[in-house]
Amino acid sequence: MSTSSRPRMARYAWGVLIVTVLAIAAGYGWVAWSKGGPGDGLYSRQWQPNKAFGYWHPAHFYRYEGAMSGHFEGPQCVECHSALTPGVVADWRASRHAAPKDGKTVYCDSCHGNDHAKLRMPDKTVCGGCHATQHAQFQDERRFGFPSHALAIERAVDAPHFVDKPKAEVTACLQCHSVASKCDSCHTRHLFSAAEARRPEACITCHSGPPHPDDETFFASAHGKRYLAEGDQWDWSKPLAKGNYKAPTCAYCHMSGGKHQVADKTIWKFGLQEVNPLTSGNQVRRKQWVAMCSDCHDAEWSRQQLAGLDAERKRAWPLLYAAERELKGLRSDDLLHPSADERPPYPLDEPGALFARERIGYFEGQSSAFYNVSPIERDYFEMWYFDNLGAYKGAAHGAPDAVARGHEKMNTALENIKQKAQTLRQQGKPPAAAPWWVEGEYTGHNKVNN
Amino acid sequence: MRRLLAILLFFLGASAFAQPPAGPFTDAQCIACHGAESAEVHGWRLSKHGVLVRISTPGRAPGCVGCHTAAAHRPADAARMDQTCGRCHSPRYIATLRANGERMVEVGNMKQREALQLLTRARAEFSAAVLADMEAHYASLQKHLRNLRLGVAHQSPDYQWWHGHPALDGDLLRLKGAYDDLLRGHAAKSK
Numbered sequence: 001m002s003t004s005s006r007p008r009m010a011r012y013a014w015g016v017l018i019v020t021v022l023a024i025a026a027g028y029g030w031v032a033w034s035k036g037g038p039g040d041g042l043y044s045r046q047w048q049p050n051k052a053f054g055y056w057h058p059a060h061f062y063r064y065e066g067a068m069s070g071h072f073e074g075p076q077c078v079e080c081h082s083a084l085t086p087g088v089v090a091d092w093r094a095s096r097h098a099a100p101k102d103g104k105t106v107y108c109d110s111c112h113g114n115d116h117a118k119l120r121m122p123d124k125t126v127c128g129g130c131h132a133t134q135h136a137q138f139q140d141e142r143r144f145g146f147p148s149h150a151l152a153i154e155r156a157v158d159a160p161h162f163v164d165k166p167k168a169e170v171t172a173c174l175q176c177h178s179v180a181s182k183c184d185s186c187h188t189r190h191l192f193s194a195a196e197a198r199r200p201e202a203c204i205t206c207h208s209g210p211p212h213p214d215d216e217t218f219f220a221s222a223h224g225k226r227y228l229a230e231g232d233q234w235d236w237s238k239p240l241a242k243g244n245y246k247a248p249t250c251a252y253c254h255m256s257g258g259k260h261q262v263a264d265k266t267i268w269k270f271g272l273q274e275v276n277p278l279t280s281g282n283q284v285r286r287k288q289w290v291a292m293c294s295d296c297h298d299a300e301w302s303r304q305q306l307a308g309l310d311a312e313r314k315r316a317w318p319l320l321y322a323a324e325r326e327l328k329g330l331r332s333d334d335l336l337h338p339s340a341d342e343r344p345p346y347p348l349d350e351p352g353a354l355f356a357r358e359r360i361g362y363f364e365g366q367s368s369a370f371y372n373v374s375p376i377e378r379d380y381f382e383m384w385y386f387d388n389l390g391a392y393k394g395a396a397h398g399a400p401d402a403v404a405r406g407h408e409k410m411n412t413a414l415e416n417i418k419q420k421a422q423t424l425r426q427q428g429k430p431p432a433a434a435p436w437w438v439e440g441e442y443t444g445h446n447k448v449n450n
Numbered sequence: 451m452r453r454l455l456a457i458l459l460f461f462l463g464a465s466a467f468a469q470p471p472a473g474p475f476t477d478a479q480c481i482a483c484h485g486a487e488s489a490e491v492h493g494w495r496l497s498k499h500g501v502l503v504r505i506s507t508p509g510r511a512p513g514c515v516g517c518h519t520a521a522a523h524r525p526a527d528a529a530r531m532d533q534t535c536g537r538c539h540s541p542r543y544i545a546t547l548r549a550n551g552e553r554m555v556e557v558g559n560m561k562q563r564e565a566l567q568l569l570t571r572a573r574a575e576f577s578a579a580v581l582a583d584m585e586a587h588y589a590s591l592q593k594h595l596r597n598l599r600l601g602v603a604h605q606s607p608d609y610q611w612w613h614g615h616p617a618l619d620g621d622l623l624r625l626k627g628a629y630d631d632l633l634r635g636h637a638a639k640s641k
Contacts, residue, residue: 052550094507169557201501205496209608375623
C-alpha cells in the first residue's frame with residue numbers, strides 16, 4: 001500500500017506546485033495589467049486623471065500644451081523669460097545653477113529641454129541626472145515601505161478614496177504626495193536652495209494638520225522654541241552636522257548629514273499601527289536614534305526618551321483596540337446604520353455585493369474610513385487618525401502638552417463611542433437605510449463622475 | 451462703567467467692520483486684524499508662498515498685499531491676478547490650477563447643498579428645539595467650506611484637505627446621522 005501511495009502523493013505535490021507557480025504568475029500579470037490604465041497605480045483602469053495632475057506627477061501625466069515652438073539655447077530662454085516670467089529668472093539667477101563652482105552654467109534647457117513644442121516638466125529623475133547621490137538615497141527609501149517620501153505617490157493613488165472621489169477633490173492629495181516625484185516640494189523652484197530646505201518651515205506645507213501636526217509639535221518642543229527664538233540668526237548654509245546648529249530641526253534629525261533618506265530610521269512608522277519596537281531591526285534603529293540625540297544629549301538620557309515614546313504608544317493601543325472592539329461588535333450584530341450594503345456603491349464597491357463589509361481597523365483599510373461610513377465609524381476614524389497620531393507626534397517631537405491633549409481626546413472619544421454603541425444596542429435592529437443615505441447632490445455626483 | 455466701555459468698544463468694532471478700512475495696508479496690519487490663527491492667515495502661512503515669505507529672500511513670494519493689493523477689501527480683479535501670478539507661473543499653470551480649484555470648491559458646494567436640502571426637510575418636520583445637533587453639524591460644515599475656499603485661494607493643501615474636504619465628509623454624514631436619530635426617535639415615540 002505504501003509503495004502505491006507514495007507516487008500518487010508525488011503527483012499531487014507536482015500539481016500543487018504547478019498551480020502555485022501559475023497563480024503567482026497570474027497575480028503578477030493581473031497587477032501589471034491593472035496598472036496599465038489611464039490613471040496611475042493599482043486602480044489605474046478605474047479613473048481618468050485631471051489636467052492639473054500633470055504638475056504633481058509629470059512623468060505620468062504632463063503634456064506641454066503651449067502654442068510656442070522652436071529650438072532654443074539656454075541664454076535665449078533667459079532673455080525671453082526675463083520679460084515673461086521675471087520671478088522665475090530672478091530665482092534662477094540667485095541659484096547655484098546660474099553660477100556653479102565648476103563654471104558650467106545649468107540653464108533652463110538643461111532640465112526642460114531645447115524643443116519648446118515638447119517642453120519637459122522636470123521630475124526627480126531629471127535632477128538625479130546630476131544629483132545622483134541624493135537621488136539614489138531618496139530611491140533607497142522604497143526598501144523601508146510606508147511611510148516614506150519615495151512611496152508617497154503610490155500611497156495616494158492606491159488609496160480607495162483616491163479612486164472613489166471626484167478628481168478635482170483629490171488633487172489636494174497629490175500636491176503633497178508629489179514629494180515622491182519632484183524635488184521642489186522642499187527645494188522650491190527655481191532657486192532650489194539647500195539652505196532653505198534645511199529650515200523646518202520647508203516641511204510644514206505638508207507636515208501639518210490633524211493627522212500629522214509635525215509643525216505644532218516641533219514648534220512647541222524645547223528644540224522648536226529655541227529655533228523660533230534664534231533660528232533667523234543661524235547660518236543655514238552649514239551642513240546638518242554636529243556642532244553646526246544650536247538646536248535640531250526636522251531635517252537635522254530625519255536627514256542627518258543631508259542624507260536624502262527619511263525612512264531608514266523609522267521605528268513606530270507614524271503611529272498608524274502597533275509594532276514591536278524591540279525587534280532586532282528596531283534595535284539597530286534605536287541605536288541610530290540614540291547616536292543622533294547624542295550630538296547634544298547624554299546617551300542614557302536619550303535612551304530614556306525613546307523608552308518614553310514606547311510607553312506613550314503602549315498607553316494608546318488599548319484605547320484604540322477598545323474602540324475597535326465596540327465597532328466590530330456592532331458590525332457582527334448588524335447594528336451599524338447604514339450598513340455597508342446600504343451605502344452608495346463607489347467604483348471600488350460592487351453594487352449589492354454579497355460580502356459588503358464595514359472597514360474597521362488598520363488592516364481593513366481604516367485610513368479610507370472617513371467618508372461613506374456611519375457616524376460612529378467616523379468617530380473612530382478621528383480618534384485613530386487625528387487624536388492618536390497627534391499624541392504620537394507630540395511624544396516623538398518632545399511636546400508633552402500635545403501628548404496629554406491627544407490622550408485626553410482619545411479617552412473622551414472612547415467614552416463617546418461606548419455610549420453611542422450602547423444607544424445603538426438599545427435601539428435594536430436598525431430600519432432599512434433611508435434613500436437619502438445614497439442620494440443627494442454630492443453623493444449622486446460622486447457615484448458616476450469620479 | 452466697565453460694561454458701558456465694553457458696549458462702546460463693541461459698537462466701535464461693529465462700525466469698523468460695517469465699513470472696512472480702505473487702506474493702504476501692509477501684511478503686518480492684515481495679520482494683526484485677521485489674527486495669526488485665522489484660517490486665512492494660518493492657511494497662507496502653511497502654503498509655499500507663506501513659507502517663502504517667512505524664510506526666503508524678501509519679495510520672492512507674495513504675502514497678503516502681494517495679491518490682494520495694499521488697497522484690499524475690494525473685489526478681486528482676475529486680470530490683475532493673472533499678471534501677479536504670471537511673474538512666476540505660466541499662463542497654462544495659472545489657468546489649469548484656477549479651473550481645478552474652482553472645481554474643487556464646487557465639489558465642496560455640492561456637499562453643502564446636499565446637507566442643506568436634508569436640513570431644510572428636517573426644519574419643516576421638527577421643531578427647532580430638537581434640531582440643535584443637525585444645526586451644529588451644518589454650522590461646522592460652513593466653517594469647513596470656508597476653509598476649503600481659503601485653501602484653494604491660498605494654495606494650501608492642508609486647508610483644501612484636512613481642514614476642508616474630509617472634514618466636510620464628516621459633517622455631511624453626521625448631519626445625516628442626526629436626522630436619522632430624529633426619525634428613529636420619532637418612530638419609537640409614535641409606536
